[in-house]
Amino acid sequence: MWREYSSGYLKNNRSAAVSVMTAAFISSLLLSLLSCQFYNMWKYEVERLRAEGDQYALMAMYLVRDANDEAPRLVFPLFLLIMGLASFSLIVIIHNAFAVSMQARIHQFGILSSIGATPRQIRTCLLQEAAYLCAAPILLGTLLGIAGSMGLLALLEMLAQEMEGRRASVFGYHPLILLFTLLITAITIGISAWIPARKLSVMTPLEAIRNTRELEPRRKCNSPLLSLIFGVEGELAGNALRVQRKALRTASVSLLLSMTAFALMQCFFTLSEISTRETYFEKYQDAWDIMVTVKDTGIGSFGEAEKLRQIPGVDDVIVYQKAQAKSLLSEENLSGEMRANGGFFHDSGKYVERDGEFFRVSAPIVVMDDASFLAYCEAIGALQRTDGAVIRNLICDVTNPDFRHPQYMPYIKEAGTTRLVARTGGVAAEMSVSDCAETAEIPVIAYTEEVPVLREEYATIDKYELVHFVPASLWKEIERRTGGAKEDTFIRILCREGVSLEELDTIQGEIEKSLAGAYTTESENRIREYETNDEKIQGMLLVLGTFCVLLALIGLGNVFSNALGFVRQRKREFARYLSVGMTPGELRKMFCIEAFALVARPMLWASGVAVLAVGAMLKASYMNPAEFLAEAPFVPIGAFVLSVGGTVALAYYLSWRRMRGMDLAEVLRDDTMM
Amino acid sequence: MNILTCEGVSKVYGSGDNRVTALAGIDLEIERGEFVAVTGASGSGKSTLLHILGSVDKPTGGRATVEGTDLAGLNQTQAAIFRRRKVGLVYQFYNLIPTLTVRKNILMPLTLDKKKPDEAYFEEVVKTLGISERLEALPNQLSGGQQQRVAIARSLIYRPALLLADEPTGNLDQKNSGEIMDMLKLSNRNMKQTIVLITHDEKIALEADRIITIEDGRIVGDERRR
Numbered sequence: 001m002w003r004e005y006s007s008g009y010l011k012n013n014r015s016a017a018v019s020v021m022t023a024a025f026i027s028s029l030l031l032s033l034l035s036c037q038f039y040n041m042w043k044y045e046v047e048r049l050r051a052e053g054d055q056y057a058l059m060a061m062y063l064v065r066d067a068n069d070e071a072p073r074l075v076f077p078l079f080l081l082i083m084g085l086a087s088f089s090l091i092v093i094i095h096n097a098f099a100v101s102m103q104a105r106i107h108q109f110g111i112l113s114s115i116g117a118t119p120r121q122i123r124t125c126l127l128q129e130a131a132y133l134c135a136a137p138i139l140l141g142t143l144l145g146i147a148g149s150m151g152l153l154a155l156l157e158m159l160a161q162e163m164e165g166r167r168a169s170v171f172g173y174h175p176l177i178l179l180f181t182l183l184i185t186a187i188t189i190g191i192s193a194w195i196p197a198r199k200l201s202v203m204t205p206l207e208a209i210r211n212t213r214e215l216e217p218r219r220k221c222n223s224p225l226l227s228l229i230f231g232v233e234g235e236l237a238g239n240a241l242r243v244q245r246k247a248l249r250t251a252s253v254s255l256l257l258s259m260t261a262f263a264l265m266q267c268f269f270t271l272s273e274i275s276t277r278e279t280y281f282e283k284y285q286d287a288w289d290i291m292v293t294v295k296d297t298g299i300g301s302f303g304e305a306e307k308l309r310q311i312p313g314v315d316d317v318i319v320y321q322k323a324q325a326k327s328l329l330s331e332e333n334l335s336g337e338m339r340a341n342g343g344f345f346h347d348s349g350k351y352v353e354r355d356g357e358f359f360r361v362s363a364p365i366v367v368m369d370d371a372s373f374l375a376y377c378e379a380i381g382a383l384q385r386t387d388g389a390v391i392r393n394l395i396c397d398v399t400n401p402d403f404r405h406p407q408y409m410p411y412i413k414e415a416g417t418t419r420l421v422a423r424t425g426g427v428a429a430e431m432s433v434s435d436c437a438e439t440a441e442i443p444v445i446a447y448t449e450e451v452p453v454l455r456e457e458y459a460t461i462d463k464y465e466l467v468h469f470v471p472a473s474l475w476k477e478i479e480r481r482t483g484g485a486k487e488d489t490f491i492r493i494l495c496r497e498g499v500s501l502e503e504l505d506t507i508q509g510e511i512e513k514s515l516a517g518a519y520t521t522e523s524e525n526r527i528r529e530y531e532t533n534d535e536k537i538q539g540m541l542l543v544l545g546t547f548c549v550l551l552a553l554i555g556l557g558n559v560f561s562n563a564l565g566f567v568r569q570r571k572r573e574f575a576r577y578l579s580v581g582m583t584p585g586e587l588r589k590m591f592c593i594e595a596f597a598l599v600a601r602p603m604l605w606a607s608g609v610a611v612l613a614v615g616a617m618l619k620a621s622y623m624n625p626a627e628f629l630a631e632a633p634f635v636p637i638g639a640f641v642l643s644v645g646g647t648v649a650l651a652y653y654l655s656w657r658r659m660r661g662m663d664l665a666e667v668l669r670d671d672t673m674m
Numbered sequence: 675m676n677i678l679t680c681e682g683v684s685k686v687y688g689s690g691d692n693r694v695t696a697l698a699g700i701d702l703e704i705e706r707g708e709f710v711a712v713t714g715a716s717g718s719g720k721s722t723l724l725h726i727l728g729s730v731d732k733p734t735g736g737r738a739t740v741e742g743t744d745l746a747g748l749n750q751t752q753a754a755i756f757r758r759r760k761v762g763l764v765y766q767f768y769n770l771i772p773t774l775t776v777r778k779n780i781l782m783p784l785t786l787d788k789k790k791p792d793e794a795y796f797e798e799v800v801k802t803l804g805i806s807e808r809l810e811a812l813p814n815q816l817s818g819g820q821q822q823r824v825a826i827a828r829s830l831i832y833r834p835a836l837l838l839a840d841e842p843t844g845n846l847d848q849k850n851s852g853e854i855m856d857m858l859k860l861s862n863r864n865m866k867q868t869i870v871l872i873t874h875d876e877k878i879a880l881e882a883d884r885i886i887t888i889e890d891g892r893i894v895g896d897e898r899r900r
Contacts, residue, residue, distance in 0.1 A: 219812075220775060220810075232785045232786060240773065243772075243773055573771075576769045576771055577771070578757075580757070580782050580786070580828065581754050581758020581786055582754060582758075584750045664730050665725040665730045
């Protein structure tokens with residue numbers, strides 16, 4: 001009897017069945033994706049530890065703990081916690097789909113109960129129905145979850161392949177994971193179905209037959225805004241939404257979260273893209289085409305600069321190495337502007353150390369190959385010689401926090417031209433702060449504001465840095481005393497203007513070929529890096545966007561199940577409106593307002609949050625709001641909101657189609673019969 | 675002067691073997707200001723007649739007019755506006771809008787027409803019906819009798835040509851039933867309101883000026899008592 005009853009109901013109420021099946025499908029998809037992802041994370045770690053031969057850490061992965069080890073091993077507890085949270089969230093979300101489907105039949109169960117059906121029989125019937133409906137979606141969702149995990153892993157692998165020292169991860173699966181996924185999904189869905197089934201089974205027959213529990217407000221409803229804009233239809237729509245608040249809670253929360261997350265994500269990436277472009281790609285667009293890092297090689301040991309200059313397509317080559325020293329400055333050495341601005345007063349001691357009458361400041365040294373150094377001297381109008389340093393004589397106003405629009409001033413006092421030539425500008429560079437004995441006094445060829453064309457930034461964090469550019473031949477003499485040389489040497493290569501990616505790839509290949517064997521090198525080219533960066537951003541947008549869409553889908557599923565599931569109650573509600581003289585047109589308007597408000601509310605909240613967040617981000621990054629507005633992601637956000645709005649509109653349209661065909665006399669008669 | 679006329683009104687549901695005749699040629703005339711009770715057993719067709727007179731349903735044959743408006747000729751929108759302006763419907767289960775206050779429920783037909791209420795008339799109606807203290811309450815905060823008074827107030831607010839009441843006391847105890855009947859009689863006498871009351875309760879029917887009895891979709895009795 002129950003089987004016949006259930007199959008009859010399911011045949012005639014496909015939409016309720018579809019919403020339950022969708023909920024089961026989404027749950028199994030998410031849980032399967034999570035399990036699979038965690039399994040692969042764990043597998044990757046095990047393979048990495050095996051390769052590194054760390055047996056103890058490997059054992060710890062299996063929860064075998066050394067009693068003396070107090071370090072937390074969070075992978076398994078974290079996995080269990082996230083799975084628990086995911087299951088709990090899914091129960092909260094999807095139990096509503098079952099509730100709506102079951103709610104629609106309260107009246108029928110009331111009748112069955114009045115003729116002797118026990119609560120247990122009703123509960124069993126509902127749970128069997130849930131099992132029948134969910135079996136196929138669970139299997140499909142689990143399989144697609146595995147496929148999704150494979151795709152996600154491949155995507156992450158693609159994005160992370162250039163990360164240094166990272167092992168390639170290979171997708172894997174284990175039958176036990178399938179069993180675990182199916183078990184946890186079955187438990188999640190079982191609990192989701194059991195909650196409303198239990199509620200329904202303990203209702204009294206009279207309560208169930210009358211079925212008025214849900215739609216009566218406990219408090220007075222007010223919808224002043226909708227009422228003001230749309231009149232009485234707006235007020236009724238607002239009130240109806242308020243009454244359905246509990247049923248639509250999942251939709252409200254997930255639509256709000258998905259819209260907010262999507263808007264924030266788009267704004268953040270747009271801001272970050274503008275910032276990266278301005279501070280990196282545009283700033284260094286003409287500073288480099290190809291960069292080669294020659295590993296563990298000092299500039300003195302690298303003798304291939306000329307060979308590289310001969311490669312066809314190469315316009316300019318600078319070979320350089322970086323070093324770090326300290327410079328001793330006295331108050332008298334500072335420029336008038338610098339002193340007027342407080343000198344080193346604004347530093348808390350973090351970057352500048354006081355030593356008697358001297359101040360010790362960082363002195364980054366850029367050691368350039370002699371030919372490039374001479375060309376640089378020529379470019380800045382200095383004497384072309386290799387026995388001294390060129391000093392970047394600039395410091396930004398440290399009292400101005402706007403890093404995007406810094407104001408510069410001369411850092412130290414320049415001696416007259418003759419004094420420079422006469423080697424009067426002594427600079428002390430030293431090996432360590434505590435050891436002043438080993439100093440190298442080198443002449444200054446020029447103080448300048450112009451720096452060599454390199455892909456380098458100066459004084460970004462430590463504003464008090466005094467940057468020195470020295471030729472390789474001089475470095476050879478002072479290296480022993482200053483020390484602080486970095487391990488690698490860099491080669492900056494410029495090609496002709498407007499060079500294409502293909503040309504750069506070819507030249508890069510030639511360079512690598514000519515250095516192969518003698519040196520260990522890593523190289524990159526500007527256009528490829530720009531594209532890779534773009535791909536990374538697109539990849540991250542894709543992954544995060546997918547989560548936003550998934551979140552929105554949960555809410556939309558709730559809207560569908562609610563709009564299509566509460567037909568009986570809403571028919572009665574609409575019959576009331578019609579009986580007092582509301583026209584079908586006014587009823588349609590009310591329906592449209594309801595759908596509109598359902599989307600507009602999270603949209604307005606999300607807009608508010610996004611505006612505040614963008615305002616804060618703009619303030620923190622000192623970006624001109626007009627710059628952001630010119631590239632603001634209105635189109636993707638608009639498209640997302642429109643898609644959500646369109647889907648909600650579709651749910652309400654389908655519901656309206658069912659409603660408009662109702663026989664008013666029939667509904668009223670049904671009421672009067674009760 | 676007739677406010678309502680029915681000429682051979684019939685209503686048939688289904689076809690073939692499933693054909694059910696709810697009304698079979700009803701001829702009826704009701705004058706302005708009359709208080710008419712329609713009685714009959716369950717399934718006799720009295721509620722179907724009320725639904726046709728209230729333009730909630732359409733006859734499958736014959737002609738029904740209220741103040742000269744042919745009800746069969748109305749489309750859905752015209753029928754809704756007719757219900758809003760010309761008839762007041764009162765049901766056994768009140769059919770109040772649960773999300774609106776008593777005041778807003780009563781004013782609903784006027785609000786739908788974007789008309790401002792006549793405050794003096796509104797006050798008179800709510801005072802007469804004894805609900806002036808509960809205007810800001812929600813329907814579910816009222817007793818059954820109070821809810822039915824609100825439903826009557828709503829049906830009277832547009833000064834309709836016809837008040838149609840379908841078992842208005844069917845869900846109430848004896849005391850409240852008596853009070854509701856008193857209200858209906860009062861509105862009939864003081865406001866000259868034409869009332870058609872559907873009931874299966876003979877005692878209630880005896881309160882009306884005229885009693886029409888229906889059996890199997892036909893009028894089998896028409897007794898003028900006053």
